[in-house]
Amino acid sequence: MQLNEHYRNLEESYLFTRIGRLVAAYGQEHPEAEIIRLGIGDVTRPLVPAVVEALHRAVAEMGDAATFRGYGDEQGYGFLREAIAGYYQGKGVSLDPDEIFVSDGAKSDLGNILDLFGTDNVVAIPNPVYPVYLDTNIMAGRKVVFLEANEENDFLPMPGKMQADIIYLCSPNNPTGAVYTRSQLEQWVAYALDHGSVILFDAAYEAFITDPDLPSSIYQIPGAKSCAIEFCSLSKTAGFTGTRCGYTVVPAELIREGVSLRKWWLRRQTTKFNGVSYIVQRGAEAVFSPTGQEQIQESLKVYRENARILRTALEKQGVACWGGIHSPYIWLKCPDGMDSWQYFDALLHRCQLVGTPGCGFGSCGEGYFRLTAFNTIENTRRAVERLENFYK
């Protein structure tokens, strides 16, 4: 019996698990403390009425023999894949529903997609970034090179002299909130086409982009369909963090070594996945209806306003910060040479505020910190008051 020895190379504890433990310990010592969480990127606004209605309807169908549904298409119901294709059409991107795969969330697909690739590939991962990209590759023993994001490049690393076979890009970025411009993504697509690489493009925060000149899908860049897989999620777009639905696009044009990656991903999903709950897929479909789109904009507007409030307050205190526009994340520099965990402790103990230490997203995040706009507007305002006191 041999284990997958690569697991031994993982860091002991997942970032948010550690934060949860520290906050729980603080809460036990200070039961009176009113902790405000601007840490994990979890939403607070409820599902919108159009989604709730669709979910109720689907539940009722499942309780009636005449309308009951058993196994669905592993790839997702046609009605949802068509709705997603329609959403892309609105961005000027034509997709065949066969290129769209419905899943229980981007996190699952971002991990599972690696099944298609050999372990000898070199993987390029931004630093700092969502830790899942790195951990899932450590689990498979792949060689990783980091794309350093820093103040000099506005936290938007560009291709350099390197051979990278698999390239993760996340735009709008988690944690820095940085958004690639069209011309920057054109350079990444050109690199991938030149080098035969595959870009894994995480668009989980695309709904926060309000400037139509900024790409919200990599497929808005010519040539991207031949070199990129796009991951998206309804978690932040429509408050689905607890309802669970996302989607992945693998274009038919994406061929490597004579293989259609779309076909292989279909094979992976039909073998190791049984599709998303019918009920949830009906809820997701409602997100893409005209009413659903209108209603989710109300929630997105609140989060955008929270981001604006946080960023404005920090800038007023002279804090260097990024993101918070086209993104629910504000990325800021820790004060007085503090490292990320020191600042985490300071905010927790002095302000009862929970944020996320930048170093948890990679070594280049050390000395930085992430705040999120997902709390209520009331709590965000209270958080801002506490931050103003902190910086006094």
Add this chain to the structure above:
Amino acid sequence: MQLNEHYRNLEESYLFTRIGRLVAAYGQEHPEAEIIRLGIGDVTRPLVPAVVEALHRAVAEMGDAATFRGYGDEQGYGFLREAIAGYYQGKGVSLDPDEIFVSDGAKSDLGNILDLFGTDNVVAIPNPVYPVYLDTNIMAGRKVVFLEANEENDFLPMPGKMQADIIYLCSPNNPTGAVYTRSQLEQWVAYALDHGSVILFDAAYEAFITDPDLPSSIYQIPGAKSCAIEFCSLSKTAGFTGTRCGYTVVPAELIREGVSLRKWWLRRQTTKFNGVSYIVQRGAEAVFSPTGQEQIQESLKVYRENARILRTALEKQGVACWGGIHSPYIWLKCPDGMDSWQYFDALLHRCQLVGTPGCGFGSCGEGYFRLTAFNTIENTRRAVERLENFYK
């Protein structure tokens, strides 16, 4: 860029995809045909009222800011893991809720669990069996040895002289309906303890066992917690094939190479999975309530009666068959030396009946055929009439 070359060793088409294609083609040529499906193991009875009510309640909670839930525990909500632990308690098995992992279904976990193991292990897989065990191991390039199930061993292979590091067992078996006795499972546990192997025990059909002397969990066998992972699902138990919820048990006692597999599986799930929909978990919880348990027995009773009707009719025609007791599957020998696909075609074209060719579950299934008890009682009776005509 290198692909995972092992994918090239997969057979072209997944069994049920091929069946679906053939049936669709027949239906297009014969639009008037009333096809009865006793093929894919999909249920037909709706979710029971207790589950439907719980789902509605959870949907309403998700639409209200005061009760909305975002990210849950990747491992599953405590309320559901405790309910599952209570269910095991009823079988005389004590589990800590930390040993229980809620998932979107047994198929996902059966594939994903392999992430924990090295690729050099020898994997023992029954033949015939649920094709997913083999395909997921081909994808990883593991060496597979087959445990031949045949008429001589009543389709219940026992350990022989072999070194197997990972052993799949499925009881009640898919496709043969065979159920291991306590003493047979004791031999498998003894083998695994002797050889340091890990048994992957698929208990998806445990709810069909009515004889209390037959084990419905491998943990009813002393020592099993040190050598077995158990996979279970609400798909067949409670009609969740389209609702999606299952669970996997990784006991704390299961240690290999100094590693707690429970901890590694937790690490895998927290990194590559974000938990099951809160709504679905509330529905699953209701399955384990006293009312839910009573209501699902009504459905199970119907399926058991269907199985009895099918098996009795076949036996009356002198057809050699297995299963159909403690199992929703009837496994039968094809007549007149027909191979499995010939019999599939004959049943489809002459009786408009869809079953599953035994060879689709492995070479030892050639010449056999699987019928399922999951259709309505009316359709099962009509199917029996057609079968009687076929055999006349």
